[in-house]
Amino acid sequence: MEERDLATAASVENERPTTLRNRDFLLLWVGQLVSQLGDRVHAIALMWWVLEKTGSATLMGTVLIFGTVPSILIAPLAGGYVDRWNRKAIIVLADLFRGAVVLAIAALAIRGTLEVWQILLATALMSVVSVFFGPAVQATIPNLVRRTEITRANSLSQMFTQGTGIVGPALGGVLVVALGVGGVFLLNGVSYIVSGISEAFIRVPPTAAAAGERRHILVDLVRGFTFVRRRPAVFGILKTAAVINFFTAPFAILIPLVVHDLLGRGAESLGFLMTSFSVGFLLASALLAAIRERKRKHPLIILGVGLAGACLVAMGLVMNFASYVILMASLGALLGIANICIMVHFQMVVPDEVRGRVFGFMTTLSGGLQPIAFGIVGLLADAVPVQAIFVVSGAVLVAGGIYLRAVPWMKSV
Numbered sequence: 304m305e306e307r308d309l310a311t312a313a314s315v316e317n318e319r320p321t322t323l324r325n326r327d328f329l330l331l332w333v334g335q336l337v338s339q340l341g342d343r344v345h346a347i348a349l350m351w352w353v354l355e356k357t358g359s360a361t362l363m364g365t366v367l368i369f370g371t372v373p374s375i376l377i378a379p380l381a382g383g384y385v386d387r388w389n390r391k392a393i394i395v396l397a398d399l400f401r402g403a404v405v406l407a408i409a410a411l412a413i414r415g416t417l418e419v420w421q422i423l424l425a426t427a428l429m430s431v432v433s434v435f436f437g438p439a440v441q442a443t444i445p446n447l448v449r450r451t452e453i454t455r456a457n458s459l460s461q462m463f464t465q466g467t468g469i470v471g472p473a474l475g476g477v478l479v480v481a482l483g484v485g486g487v488f489l490l491n492g493v494s495y496i497v498s499g500i501s502e503a504f505i506r507v508p509p510t511a512a513a514a515g516e517r518r519h520i521l522v523d524l525v526r527g528f529t530f531v532r533r534r535p536a537v538f539g540i541l542k543t544a545a546v547i548n549f550f551t552a553p554f555a556i557l558i559p560l561v562v563h564d565l566l567g568r569g570a571e572s573l574g575f576l577m578t579s580f581s582v583g584f585l586l587a588s589a590l591l592a593a594i595r596e597r598k599r600k601h602p603l604i605i606l607g608v609g610l611a612g613a614c615l616v617a618m619g620l621v622m623n624f625a626s627y628v629i630l631m632a633s634l635g636a637l638l639g640i641a642n643i644c645i646m647v648h649f650q651m652v653v654p655d656e657v658r659g660r661v662f663g664f665m666t667t668l669s670g671g672l673q674p675i676a677f678g679i680v681g682l683l684a685d686a687v688p689v690q691a692i693f694v695v696s697g698a699v700l701v702a703g704g705i706y707l708r709a710v711p712w713m714k715s716v
Contacts (some may be wrong), residue, residue, distance in 0.1 A: 343471020
């Protein structure tokens with residue numbers, strides 16, 4: 304019986320179109336492309352609004368904490384519901400809700416009544432909704448494409464998404480000057496609505512958990528955690544992602560400070576630097592999409608982590624705009640390689656019926672240290688040179704890459 308089920312699943316999978324001809328994958332990609340472009344523009348406007356209104360790195364860190372803590376706290380629970388509910392409905396409703404929140408903020412900004420507490424509230428609400436959206440998308444991709452094309456699908460998704468990072472930040476810097484923060488928020492709200500409409504036409508197969516026996520949500524969570532804990536490679540990669548996130552978190556706070564205070568440049572330059580990062584990520588995604596599927600991903604993850612640390616160290620030692628453009632592009636490429644390989648590993652080894660929970664745990668474990676990093680870096684940036692923070696963060700990642708080369712479980716990735 305089990306062999307027949309496996310054969311049937313394999314037959315259905317082989318009937319799926321190749322990635323670039325796959326209607327459902329392309330609809331998911333289009334929705335992501337539109338909303339991600341809005342996000343890139345929105346991020347520049349948000350950072351610039353906080354910086355000009357308060358001039359405080361601590362408050363900028365606080366905004367980022369509000370954007371991460373809610374998702375980290377409820378991610379495992381959200382992952383459990385992603386395995387129970389209709390994933391397509393989660394994806395569509397999440398985008399529509401986020402669009403409504405951003406449009407409300409846009410209205411306040413255009414009227415000139417937008418306050419910090421409103422930004423914090425909106426950021427927290429979007430964080431809660433996003434923690435359902437992210438695992439739903441990542442858990443859905445393997446259901447839409449052939450198993451042999453999971454790496455290509457993730458690479459293409461990241462390649463085009465990061466393509467918005469090339470246009471978005473630079474466009475955001477220009478639009479902040481031309482339209483003001485309210486106009487930029489308005490564009491982002493509309494992009495979410497368009498994304499939700501596009502995703503409404505995706506055909507997503509029901510999950511095994513959704514179609515089968517319904518257990519108590521806490522039982523499902525325990526089983527999901529047990530699955531992760533009993534697999535050293537899965538648990539080890541989650542911890543690796545946590546370290547990467549912790550020591551790359553300073554970018555969201557430090558790069559605007561470097562541009563504004565140390566380089567004496569405007570929002571356009573901030574957008575250009577963020578664009579450089581996305582160019583590097585895009586090139587890495589294109590490379591992984593083009594090359595033949597690799598069974599072993601661990602050499603690429605180790606290389607990405609170690610060399611990303613070296614880029615951070617260099618960013619603390621060199622303080623000119625041209626060097627930062629090159630280093631940001633290099634950093635984007637290296638982190639892109641590591642992140643895509645980590646994501647593909649999870650999608651290939653985790654069964655569909657627990658995939659949402661595992662991605663929920665990934666959000667919690669990999670991002671759990673990030674709010675602490677935002678708080679620490681926000682305080683440090685007001686007290687010590689930002690160059691020192693870059694050097695220390697980079698040195699730790701270099702050491703982490705060396706450590707990953709030595710641990711036994713890494714070779715099974």
